[in-house]
Amino acid sequence: MATMTNPIELHEPVNRFVVIHPLDDVPEEKVDTRNLGPMAMTLSVRISLLSLRAYLVLMMVLVFYHVLDLAGLFGRHG
């Protein structure tokens, strides 16, 4: 991985350090995520995530219903 942030001595008697803004620096080599593919998940992790998703969907529907109810869409509020 290439990085230019470490101090670079310019071979002069006085110490000199070069500071480079990240946007001006050589693009750094990162983890190649595209070739990693999906994460290996155990069954318990899958079930937990699915339960969480079901909870979120249920709560969203509940909140949406409550907001519509407050807006008087079901005729009980002014």
Add this chain to the structure above:
Amino acid sequence: MANKFVTVPAASLETEVQPVRGRVVKSRWAHNLLTFLMVFGPGLIVMVADNDAGAVSTYSQAGAQYGTHLLWVVLLLLPVTYFIQEMVVRLGIATGQGHAAMIYQRFGRWWGLFSLVDLELVNFLTLVTEFAAIDLALNKMGVDPRIGVPLVAAGLVLMAVTGSYRRWERTVVFLCLLDLAWFAIAFRSHPPLWQIARGSLIPGMPPGGLTPDLMFLVIAVVGTTVAPWQLFFQQSCIADKRLRFADLKWARLDTFLGACITITVAGCMMIAGNASRVHGFTFTDPAQMAVDIGTFTSGFFKHAILLMMINAAVLGTTAISLSSAWAYGEVRGWPHSLQLPVRKAPGFYVVYLLCVAVAAGLVLIPRAPLQLIILGVQVLAGVMLPSAIIFLQLLLNDKELLGGYANKPWNNWVNWIIITVLFILSLILAAQVAAPNLFPAA
């Protein structure tokens, strides 16, 4: 420090890439300071932008209703918000990609789509609340919102479409530093210093004990301090700024300083709310609180609070709209960078423009149900937060992805405690709002 520009030939660069430009300094101290200043930005912005219009309302209400008694809750949130965002910093620097892209690639299309829809929905509703606050503050300042709101929206779009990340960042950092005016506002209200120290350092229950109203406000304080968009925003921001592995410690410092500033400013908002309470005013909204404070300080402070409200909403809007635009661009595979001109990343800028324009337009519709939207945002953000953090937690334990940057066991302990507490609070909040009859009246 003798600074000058120097061009260092970059051996590993392709021929079409610009040569590397650097700045020469003579001491290690100056090197560290300059490196920090160059890395500084995403951490401060994500934290200060989190003190958005909704936060101004929540914190000042907490102060107006409970005085300095809830300051310890805010202080307790300092390590929480830092720990969560620090994980985002590691993930962003190690992968060089945004949070939405990571969820899509590591959890698959199905989970990625769900996360994206959740984010875009809550973000959009939050944006409406930001413009509702701008509308409210402009009204109190005597400015017609039909003119003021479109002008603010135009400014927000112009801020982002310059084709330069640095220009956007400098503008937003300047706006973040304006937030420090809250210190002056709090100081001018002659704060009771002993009460503030006691309220901050000694956890205690306000007079009246634990009521549903207090519970709701505490959850709102937690929900407004840690929000799902922050995870997506900071990671994409770090990726766009192309922070390097060597920048990690400075990015952490940036995030920590941002967390300290945002928590202290939140405390100042509570102190301002407390001042209005001490003078016998009843809290209705932060704009009215500004008018009330103006009666016992000066017109200058009334306008200062109203301007700070607008500033908070502007910061929130640019950060939230960008988190939406970055996330959508990452998932669709579109070019998505503030470094790119509009013609090279049209989809990214169109999403940003739509977020700002539609939210601003909705606020200007007469009799739009803004209060209902604000209520919905608070609940949805609270419900979704633990879910968003669980994805973050799983990604941070992905050794294949992060290697040495993955979570240590102590990180996991701290994070699971945070997730559990947030989950319980979100459950109470959701139940309290969705089924208020379950809870006895205060």
